[in-house]
Amino acid sequence: MVREAYHKALKELQGEVLELGAMVSEATKDAVEALKKRDIEKSRQIIRNDRLVNRKRFDIEERCMLIIATQQPMAVDLRTLTAILNVITDLERIGDHAEGIAKISLLIGDEPLVKPLVDVPRMAEIARSMLKRCLEAFTDRDAEKARLICNEDDEVDALYEQIYRELLLLMIENPKIIKGATYLMWVSHNLERIADRVTNIAERVVFMVEGKMEELNVSKY
Amino acid sequence: MVDEGVFSILKLNAWYGKKHVLKEVDMTIRANHVTALIGPSGCGKSTFIRCLNRMNDLIPDFRLTGEITHEGMDIYSPEADPIEIRRRIGMVFQKPNPFPKSIYNNIAYGLRIFGVKDKKRLDKAVEESLKKAALWEEVKENLHQNALTLSGGQQQRLCIARAIAVNPEVILFDEPCSALDPIATAKIEDLIAKLKKDYTVVIVTHNMQQAARVSDFTGFFMLGDLAEFDVTEKIFTTPANKLTEDYITGRFG
Numbered sequence: 075m076v077r078e079a080y081h082k083a084l085k086e087l088q089g090e091v092l093e094l095g096a097m098v099s100e101a102t103k104d105a106v107e108a109l110k111k112r113d114i115e116k117s118r119q120i121i122r123n124d125r126l127v128n129r130k131r132f133d134i135e136e137r138c139m140l141i142i143a144t145q146q147p148m149a150v151d152l153r154t155l156t157a158i159l160n161v162i163t164d165l166e167r168i169g170d171h172a173e174g175i176a177k178i179s180l181l182i183g184d185e186p187l188v189k190p191l192v193d194v195p196r197m198a199e200i201a202r203s204m205l206k207r208c209l210e211a212f213t214d215r216d217a218e219k220a221r222l223i224c225n226e227d228d229e230v231d232a233l234y235e236q237i238y239r240e241l242l243l244l245m246i247e248n249p250k251i252i253k254g255a256t257y258l259m260w261v262s263h264n265l266e267r268i269a270d271r272v273t274n275i276a277e278r279v280v281f282m283v284e285g286k287m288e289e290l291n292v293s294k295y
Numbered sequence: 296m297v298d299e300g301v302f303s304i305l306k307l308n309a310w311y312g313k314k315h316v317l318k319e320v321d322m323t324i325r326a327n328h329v330t331a332l333i334g335p336s337g338c339g340k341s342t343f344i345r346c347l348n349r350m351n352d353l354i355p356d357f358r359l360t361g362e363i364t365h366e367g368m369d370i371y372s373p374e375a376d377p378i379e380i381r382r383r384i385g386m387v388f389q390k391p392n393p394f395p396k397s398i399y400n401n402i403a404y405g406l407r408i409f410g411v412k413d414k415k416r417l418d419k420a421v422e423e424s425l426k427k428a429a430l431w432e433e434v435k436e437n438l439h440q441n442a443l444t445l446s447g448g449q450q451q452r453l454c455i456a457r458a459i460a461v462n463p464e465v466i467l468f469d470e471p472c473s474a475l476d477p478i479a480t481a482k483i484e485d486l487i488a489k490l491k492k493d494y495t496v497v498i499v500t501h502n503m504q505q506a507a508r509v510s511d512f513t514g515f516f517m518l519g520d521l522a523e524f525d526v527t528e529k530i531f532t533t534p535a536n537k538l539t540e541d542y543i544t545g546r547f548g
Contacts, residue, residue, distance in 0.1 A: 077545035088326075146503075148503065148507070148543045148544055149532060149533065149534050150544060151544045153532065153533070285533030
């Protein structure tokens with residue numbers, strides 16, 4: 075093996091991407107838990123932590139540029155770096171969605187939730203499981219695994235529609251809860267977007283491995 | 296214009312003594328495009344480019360089988376004239392090698408060999424060749440100065456002008472920038488991009504970034520095999536052969 079320092083830097087960079095992934099996955103879990111338990115301080119903490127996520131994303135971006143400028147990567151290395159540049163954008167946006175949920179928690183404040191949270195934590199769980207396996211596919215360079223993840227996005231979309239219908243019915247029955255129900259709708263929208271971001275990442279994994287741009291989750295509309 | 300192969304290489308095998316240095320190489324080289332040849336030292340790329348204008352003829356023990364046709368003519372057939380072949384298929388070498396003569400006489404040399412004596416015609420050819428080699432503006436006041444007083448980069452452009460002067464169809468470059476600094480290299484690279492309008496260019500280079508920058512097609516040689524040949528864009532982003540990928544990403548070589 076020649077160019078050892080270069081390949082070491084590439085490997086370390088991939089480790090950093092996994093760390094960023096773990097940070098936003100944790101933020102998603104905590105945001106939903108804080109909402110469920112009405113833990114205002116925890117929600118504030120998530121909002122503060124998002125700055126660390128953003129900083130890490132920029133740090134990875136700078137390191138990618140440095141490798142491109144100094145090492146002139148090609149072929150699979152070049153595809154890995156361009157994939158990373160896209161993946162970190164999606165991860166950072168996942169962090170923003172988690173932060174969004176924490177902000178909604180603050181907006182709801184002391185008000186009781188308009189319904190017990192069952193499907194929302196379920197959505198969060200599926201989205202996080204998708205993200206976990208997507209990052210495994212990234213590490214293992216497994217395009218097939220990445221492709222499979224996208225099927226689960228349909229499950230998240232189905233839950234999103236179910237929550238939407240349920241909340242709509244509640245609002246029709248009792249217009250006093252429109253505000254509280256809308257907040258929960260925003261929460262589920264954030265989770266639905268997180269799962270979409272994961273499918274973007276899966277597409278980048280396929281590109282990194284096979285060099286093909288492939289849209290994995292085609293809109294049914 | 297229809298893209299046609301200016302060179303068609305079929306089942307080319309070459310040996311230095313018993314050493315088999317090129318193995319069953321097939322390649323089509325397109326007119327008015329730049330074709331780059333890359334690969335680790337000893338892979339056969341320089342031997343290959345030298346086969347294209349019979350530069351290996353003079354090497355004792357060199358032997359070749361297969362077919363190389365240029366514009367439909369078998370360049371190794373008994374009727375083919377090596378001098379005429381080298382006029383039509385010029386070559387620029389790694390180290391600039393101007394003759395120890397004036398700039399003017401370096402360019403006029405080839406034409407005089409081909410019997411051109413008319414001063415006006417020679418003047419015109421010298422000016423045009425130097426212009427095409429992007430050297431005219433730098434030397435037009437000093438055409439009778441000794442060529443060896445030029446800088447390395449200027450000498451290499453002079454060699455390109457000298458190759459152009461005899462009106463070739465193809466210019467072969469064998470690592471033309473490896474003895475030059477980055478600025479002189481950039482000038483030669485710019486020049487290669489311009490030359491392909493009028494000529495077919497084949498370039499051997501150790502510098503993969505250079506191959507990626509200047510060429511339209513790239514061939515990767517490995518232990519005498521043409522391991523992969525494709526459009527340059529494909530070779531440097533999604534090569535089909537694992538060997539190519541490992542070489543260009545520095546995993547061996």
